[in-house]
Amino acid sequence: MYRFPAYIDLQGRHVVIIGGGGAALRKARLMLAAHADVSVIWPDIEPDTRKELDGQVSIIAREPVDTDFKSARLAFIAIEDVDAARRWAGVARDAGALVNTVDDPELCDFNTPSIIDRGRLTVAISTDGAGPVFGRALRSKIEAMLPERADALLEFASSYREAVKGKIAWDDRRSFWEAFFVGPIAAQVLAGDKKHAHEAMLSVINGKEEKTKIGIVHIVGAGPGDPELLTLKAFRIIQSADVILHDRLVSDEILALARRDADRLYVGKAKANHAVPQEKIEERMIELAREGKIVVRLKGGDPMVFGRGGEELDALRAAGIRAFVTPGITAATGCAASAGMALTHRDYAQAVTFVTGHAKDGGESSGDPDLDWVALASLKNTLVIYMGVGKAGTIASNLISNGRAPATPVAVIENGTRENEIIIKGSLGELTSLIDAGGIAGPALIVIGDVASLAQGKTLQNLATQSSTPQERHVA
Ligand SMILES: C[S@@+](CC[C@H](N)C(=O)[O-])C[C@H]1O[C@@H](n2cnc3c(N)ncnc32)[C@H](O)[C@@H]1O
Structure with missing residues (x-):
């Protein structure tokens, strides 16, 4: 490790940005996302920078002075003049601020990483300045894997933290949260069904055994075969599955994306030769969900286009099972x-x-x-x-x-x-x-x-x- 990653609380803290061009603007955006109290100081503030930041930061259009850095937690020096940058970096550091000087690694106490900002969930990637483009490419890959509602899940979990402390013994708490984040209640929150997730969570915390056994079924379209035609959501859900019931048309490459310990049940049918009768498939999904599993019913193409997805959804709903549909690219x-x-x-x-x-x-x-x-x-x-x-x-x-x-x-x-x-x-x-x-x-x-x-x-x-x-x- 070349630099230690740490997350700094900047809520309401003073951050000084020296410069008035595009680089200063980009740093100001980052600091605003962290809810800092930002001052942008420089004689020439470009019109675009002023237009975007007006009303959100203090814009001070003059030469900086030493006292500008008083009580600043961070300082960004975003100017082209190397000598002036060096001087202001020194002043800021003497005032006790951590300094980042744009395009001058030697004058940096810290780097700004590539960031994924999903509210409480923040992922930061640093290449120590050696390959920021590579860092950004990695960020896109990680971003694609993260559930869209990750922040909602963390918010949900945090709202139960005290209740869990009150009801679940210290020794068991860690395993409780481990099971929670990969289990069906979290899957319900990620699918956007907070109401039922709250009901299920309360029954788990209050020790009502039966209800805790209610899992979730995702009916997911696997697309026509090429694994790259899978949606990001389908990819994430397949990886979360405890058990996958799949058809003949789901390709091996797509099944290979599942967790190694996930059970795979082939329930395919070819023409009149029904390998598993439709009612049996539905019964099996209901049983598995009632065991508290995350069940993925994976179908070729789109599950609702000549895929019996509608019938399965009806059966699951009639049995009181939480079920969600993720579309796929139809043949x-x-x-x-x-x-x-x-x-x-x-x-x-x-x-x-x-x-x-x-x-x-x-x-x-x-x-x-x-x-x-x-x-x-x-x-x-x-x-x-x-x-x-x-x-x-x-x-x-x-x-x-x-x-x-x-x-x-x-x-x-x-x-x-x-x-x-x-x-x-x-x-x-x-x-x-x-x-x-x-x-x-x-x-x-x-x-x-x-x-x-x-x-x-x-x-x-x-x-x-x-x-x-x-x-x-x-x-x-
Ligand atoms: C039971 S239907 C399922 C359709 C699927 N739900 C969809 O949206 O594509 C099966 C039929 O879809 C068509 N099909 C599915 N995948 C295909 C593929 N990769 N190439 C051509 N036809 C395909 C064939 O007509 C096949 O007999």
Whole structure:
């Protein structure tokens, strides 16, 4: 360690800034964030500095004098003249202030770090002046990991500090707080539900066993596959999970982000072959939450787009479990981005419709999708069909017989955004041949409409000149 990090209480304390330009302004902003009593002293105060600081700090437009530093806790020297900077640094130090001289490490008693300011939570990063840009890059990374409501959580905890002291024995207090910050009550505060978090906290402190066993469920969208398409919130929640119930479409890279000691339960289903019946999944989530766990129900794409997220939310609410939804990038937007097509490119489409090719009661093989073909065919906009590969022939013939032109462009995207992505394109009339020739087995989306002509993919002709078996094409 080159310098010792310490947090200084500057509330209402005097801080002197010598200078009137941009550097002085930046230091003044920092000091105002720390609620200091700031004086900015220099004959030339730039108009922008004056405009921003007016009314918030004392602006003294003259040469500094020695007595300006009296009782100053910190002094910043932010002027270009090296000799003058040296002199004022000496005066400030003699007056008992700690000094920071901009761009002159030898004249610094302290550095200003890269700061993350979330109220009570403050993170400071110093590179001892050797690489401030690196420090700022690290700050962005840490910032992205911190929950948005960290300050609210600390505020919440602090409001119970005395009550915990009164009710929980000294020996047990540390483990109480350790469990609190990683447990379901903190998760509720971070999810924005302070009301129920207070109820749960009171029952824990008052020793009402049963209620303490109520955990929390997060229904989280994992996006279409590429782990970088996860939202920051989803990333943080996955890392907080005690147990993750996940589908087939959640990629291994995303599961690998969970804590090593988190339980992972596969509850996926493929077409009609339901690995775990829906009611069982819901029951399991309720049981786990009642054990006091942070349960994450992780689903491919967005949990509320053809993901049964709505049904699960209803079941959890009916059981009195606190449940929250974190959206994800749905396959349609992920695949469209990957294929380089805008689903509502204004030269081609004014609307987009998401449709399932899956019959409601039991999967693609169980029957034809029960759709309003007349309405779908008459919309000359973009149709995105989820789970439609097994019924591609039915879909194409129904749309064509109800008026959609066989020449309408289509694109099929399998494993969109993943390493093994395949994109093929052609016309509605040749949809089944495209799917056969591309060896498409799913998960895949079908995009129908003029925007599909924009997709960066292979055509039937390209596929015909490629290697002969679908397996070989997948490997390619
Ligand atoms: C049960 S739905 C789930 C949809 C998901 N909730 C979403 O918002 O993307 C599964 C279907 O989504 C589509 N799908 C999901 N991920 C995909 C991907 N990476 N590439 C292509 N299609 C995908 C396929 O049509 C697949 O059969």
